[in-house]
Amino acid sequence: MAFWTYMLKCADGHFYVGHSDNLEARVAAHQSGTIGGYTHCRRPVVLVWSEYFSKREEAIAAERQIKGWSRAKKRALIDGDWGLISRLARSRS
Template identity: 75%
Template sequence: MTFWTYMLRCADGHYYVGHSDNLEARIAAHQSGSIIGYTQSRRPIGLVWSETFGSREEAIAAESQVKGWSRAKKQALIAGDWDLISELAHSGSRR
């Protein structure tokens, strides 16, 4: 089974990070407002990044890691800029 860690950009510009075993259904649920919580009042949302994992545990670990990152590191991840992610990690930015 495939699991995803994903990042959404909300209408207010904030990022939301989560995980799912059905990415399309989860995004649709966020978009419709049927998931009570952070994204419900910040719609519309858009998928800006996702990565697949072979187990739920790996996806949850990645979710936890990315949630702790600074906005700059999240934006570098969205851009696929691994050099900047590394630079930010070494400059004392939240990991």
């Protein structure tokens, strides 16, 4: 079974990170407001990043890790700038 960790950019510019076993349905639920919580009042949302995992535990671990990142590091992930992600990780330690 496929599992996804994903990042949405909300209408107010904030990022939301989550995981799902059905990425398209989950993004549609955020977009329609079916899912309450953080994104409900920040619509519309745009999917800006996602990654596939073969195990739910891996997707959850990635979600937790990314949620703890700075905005700059999340932006670098969206841009695929692994060098910047590495530099930002070193600067925090």
